[in-house]
Amino acid sequence: MAFPIPSHLPRRPNPQDVSSEILMKIDEATNQTLTASLATSWLAELEATIQATERHVYDRIHLDLPQFEQQLESSKSVQTRLQSLASNVDGLNQTLSQPETGLIPTLLRSLTAHATLTQESADATVRHETLSHLLRCRKEFGSILSLVEKGQLPQAIQSCAVFDQLLQDAPAHLQQTNVMLDLKRKFQAARSRAEEQLSEAYTRSVVMSPKSLTILPSVAVRQSETILSLPEILASLSETSLSSHLTTLRRDLMNYYVDHVLQQPTSLTISSEIPENRLTLFPSPPNSENLNTRLDNVAATLKFLSTHFMASLPPSESLTFSRSLCxxxxxxxLSNLLVPSLPSSFDLLSQFIALGKHAVAFEDEYVIRLLGDEKSDRPIKAWVDGMGGTYERQRRVKILDASRVIILSPEVTGDRFVVEVDIRQDNQPEVVPVQVEDDTDASWGLNGSSNSSEAVDDGWGFDDDADPESAPAPASSSLPATEPDPPAEEVAEDGWGFDDEDEADPSPEPEPEEPPEPEANGHDEPDDDAWGWNDDAPADSAQDTAWDAWDEPPTKSSPAVNKASISPASTSSPKMATRLEKLANKGKKHLNGSSPLASPSLVAPRQPAPAPVPSSPPPTTSSPPKKGPPTLSPVVVPKESYLVSGRIRQIINLVEDVLAEGQKFAASKIFLPIETGLPAGTVLLQSAASILDLYRSLYPVKFKDRLKTAVGPMQFSNDCLFLSGEIARIQAATAAKKLAPVEDRLVECRTRLKIMSESWYEDTVEHxxxxxNDIISQGAQGFTSTADQDRYDECETAVSRVVQEIKRLAQQWKGILNKSKYYTAIGMVTEAALSRVLEDILALPDIPEVESHRLSELCRMLHALEALFVEDTHQGSFVVAYVPSWLKFSYLSELMEASMVDISYLFDSGALVDFETDELVRLVRALFADTxxxxxxxNKLTAGRQ
Incomplete structure (x- = not known):
């Protein structure tokens, strides 16, 4: 059965001829369809097709019969010739390929015989050449062995060169043969033995040790009677071996006979006795050594080596070796003699100059001429010519190293000293005339007549343009006329009058028609003693008396008079308001803006206490003012002291020594100007300024942890300030001397040190x-909701912490800073705390009664900081001079518990001049209900400031 064709394969096309069609039909027939009749039809069809084809052929032939017959004859002729050609080819093939008589077999036999003969001839030739070359190698190798055994090493080395050439010229087919490889191994062994014996002979000819150098002119070869001269040995050594020996010789020569001789005192002896030449070194005592001897010893060594060794070297190696030593x-x-011997003292330079000249002569004689270094740039001469600059640079390095040791030495707390400074202004004279008033002088205006405002104005000098008629009625009418003046000690203890619990009210009730007394301001009577100071008094007299209390309390005879000696009756004068206003404005001038550190010199006045008043009793109201010129008395400018680190004194001493040495060096004229064209001594003089630059750059980095404390920055500020002043003193002391090369640098260093001192001081205070500010801001959180006990405790904790921090700072800074800076710094920190409290409390929109009492208590906690500004209890505090907001803050604590009558009274009397109108209005609205x-x-507050 036929294999079924898959449906996806292409089908066979229909047949085009009869045979194919019949075959297709036969293929399509099956057992059922195949019958005799079907087969007969196929045969008939095939017969018919054959007959049709024959007829077609016959018709085609007869269509052009002549042409057909012609082609038929041609075909027959071709066939006949093909048969003849085939028979001829067969005969030729028989002739060529016949095994016995054929041409090709005969030729192959002849060629084979010729090739065999040629190969035999070539083999014979190669064998002859190989044996001949091996014979020559054998003879030459035998000669090498004989020379090595006899000790004739130079001849053996020459024979080795010949034999080496024979090995190179060996035929190619002989190179890798066993006999040739074996011959090479034996030759290498023989040559190595010869070179080894030569090296051994060299080591016995040139013997170098740390103490002696021995050179033998000739030496016997081991295990032979042959004697070789040193030139023969050096000439016979291989290039590699000779280079190695010369390198070792140069190294040992530099170590033992150049470097060592130039570094240590040494004696040198040379002996030339047969059969050796010896150079010997002996250590010498250094006490009386002349450094020129060291150069002479090196020169003798070079001369010895040139005579006995370098003359024996081959010419090419001799010049190379000698120049390699230059x-x-x-x-x-330079490095072992001249540079280390460069003196550190100017007095020794003359001897060193002689050594430098000797070194230049040594370079000319031995380096240039003997060793042949003609192309050298003569570095020794160049160094000696620039010796002055080298000396200055080396001194600069040593000076900076010494200063670095001082600067980086550990901090020693006890190694400090006290420095005194004048506290006068820069344009103030040493002796200041102070105006001293008589007892009858009415210019103090403390107990002036109530019906004479002119006398009061003339005495105080406040608001000359103010209208006397616009002043309020004297407040003294509210006080009993029988009130005695309190003693000075009693008033001093409560000069400010802010402590309610310490005050008593001995005065009777006021008359009904008089203004009522304040009810809740913490005062039973107005007291101007706390701020009734006289600005017109000389500032220096106050400084002279107040600052002396830093070291010891003033005596009773001190010219400073306590402000409490002013009669309290005078505090009711209407002029108090004007006085307060001028004092507040004065403080605002010194502290303008939120950052008082912008101008430290204007932060607060230098005097820690108000200007003193005379010690005489105040004038009575019946005393007319005395007219006439004032009496002048000289007052010595007071001094203050601060601590400076001991290292600063060492730095200043080092700077002074360097400047003195630089001046001496510049004046000597023993050296030419240095290469840069600067005058002699310039580098040395500028080293003084470099010491200060090194201090400014190293100290903050080395002691960065110390500068993060409260004490470290202030001590560093003091040190920089003292350095700046000492540089100015040095410049003034050396004004007549030549310091031009370093004058500008010293001025720059002085300025930078002063700026650094002020910067560290200001940055620390600002920190x-x-x-x-942050403690109060984060802890109190605006003083809101203080009626709640927990919130009140948080506020109390923040205020207490600020007080403790400021007291701790005061304790740490007081022993370091001078008084002016100390009080200014503490005042700034205190001012920051008070300003934060003032701002937060005045910003409260509503203050109930309970909160007002608690806020007053919190404010009074900060009153404890007033004790930091008290030097003598008999003189009281001078806190207002350094804390501009103190009066305003003090009144704030009273206003928290004051009535509207009290506020109106204080406003009318001018006590609230520090408050802005909107602040007072906002405070009244927060404290009182809308009535x-x-x-x-x-309305009164608003209209009163217009």
Whole structure:
């Protein structure tokens, strides 16, 4: 059965001829369809097709019969020639390939015989050449062995060169043969033995040790009677071996006979006795050594080596070896003799100059001429010519190293000293005339007549343009006329009058028609003693008396008079308001803006206490003012002291020594100007300024942890300030001397040190100002909701912490800073805390009664800081001079518990001049309910400032 064709395969095309069609039909027939009739039909069809084809052929032939006959004849002719050609080819093949007589077999036999003969001839030729070359190698190798055994090493080395050439010229087919490889191994062994014996002979001819150098002119070869001269040995050594020996010789020569001789005192002896030449070194005592001897010893060594060794070298190697010694010798002379011997004292320079000249002569004689270094740039001469600059640079390095040791030495707390400074202004004279008033002088205006405002104005000198008629009625009418003046000690203890619990009210009730007394301001009577100071008094007299209390309390005879000696009756004068206003404005001038550190010199006045008043009793109201010129008395400018680190004194001493040495060096004229064209001594003089630059750059980095404390920055500020002043003193002391090369640098260093001192001082104060501000801001959180006990405790903790921090700072800074800076710094930190409290409390929109009492208590906690500004209890505090907001803050604590009548009274009397109008209005609205009285009071406050 036929294999079924898959449907996806292409089908066979229909047959084009009869045979194919019949075959297709036969293929399609099956057992059922195949019959005799079907087969007969196939045969008939096939017969018919054959007959049709025959007829077609016949018709085709007869269509062009002549042409057919012609082609038939041609075919027959081709067939005949093909048969003839085939028979001829068969005959030729028989002739060529006949095994016995054929041409090709005969030719192959002849060629084979010729090739065999040629190969035999070539083999014979190669064998002859190989044997001949091996024979020559054998003879030459035998000669080498004989020479080596006899000790004739130079001849053996020459024979080795010949034999080596034979090995190179050996036929190619002989190179890798066993006999040739074996011959090479034996030759290498023989040559190595010869070179080894030569090296051994060299080591016995040139013997170098740290103590002696021995050179033998000739030496016997081991195990032979042959004697070789040193030139023969050096000439016979291989290039590699000779280079190695010369390198070793140069190294040992530099170590033992150049470097060592230039570094240590040494004696040298030379002996030339048969059969050796010896150079010997002996250590010498250094006490009386002349450094020129060291150069002479090196020169003798070079001369000995040139005579007995370098003359034996081959000419090419001799020049190379001698020149290879030039640079190491010159470098050794510079690094081991001249540079280390460069004196550190100007007095020794003359001897060193002689040594430098000797070194230049040594370079000319031995380096240039003997060793043949004609192309050298003569570094020793160049160094000696620039010796002055080298001396200055080396001294500069040593000076800076010494200063670095001083600067980086550990901090020693006890190694400090006290420095005194004048506290006068820069344009103030040493002796200041102070105006001293008589007892009858009415210019103090403390107990002036109530009906004479002119006398009061003339005495105080406040608000000359103010209208006397606009002043309020004297407040003294509210006080009993029988009130005696309190003693000075009693008033001094409560000069400010802010402590309610310490005050008593001995005065009777006021008359009904008089203004009522304040009810809740913490005062039973107005007291101007706390701020009734006289600005017109000389500032220096106050400084002279107040600052002396830093070291010891003033005596009773001190010219400073306590402000409490002013009669309290005078505090009711209407001029108190004007006085307070001028004092507050004065403080605002010194502290303008939120950052008082912008101008430290204007932060607060230098005097820690108010200007003193005379010690005489105040004039009575019946005393007319005395007219006439004042009496002048000289007052010595007071001094203050601060601590400076002991290292600063060492730095200053070092700077002075360097300047003195530089001046002496510049004046000597023993050296030419240095290469840069600067005058002699310039580098040395500028080293003094470099010491200060090194201090400024190293100290903050080395002691960065110490500068993060409260004490470290202030001590560093003091040190920089003292350095700046000492540089100015040095410049003034050396004004007549030549310091031009370093004058500008010293001025620059002095300026930078002063700036650094001020910067560290200001940055430290600003840091603790911000710390105080942050403690209150984060702890109190605006003083809101203080009626709640927990919130009140948080506020109390923050205020207490600020007080403790400021007291701790005061304790740490007081022993370091001078008084002016100390009080200014503490005042700034205190001012920051008070300003934060003032701002937060005045910003409260509503203050109930309970909160007002608690806020007053919190404010009074900060009153404890007033004790930091008290030097003598008999003189009281001078806190207002350094804390501009103190008066305003003091009144704030009273206003928290004051009535509207009290506020109106204080406003009318001018006690609230430090408050802005909107602040007072906002405070009244926060403290009191919305009533007609509050509205009238606010209108009064608003109208009163217009």
């Amino acid at each position: 640079k190491p010798i010159v470098t050794s002379v 603790y100002r911000q710390t105080s 007609p009285l509050r509205t009238n009071t606010i």
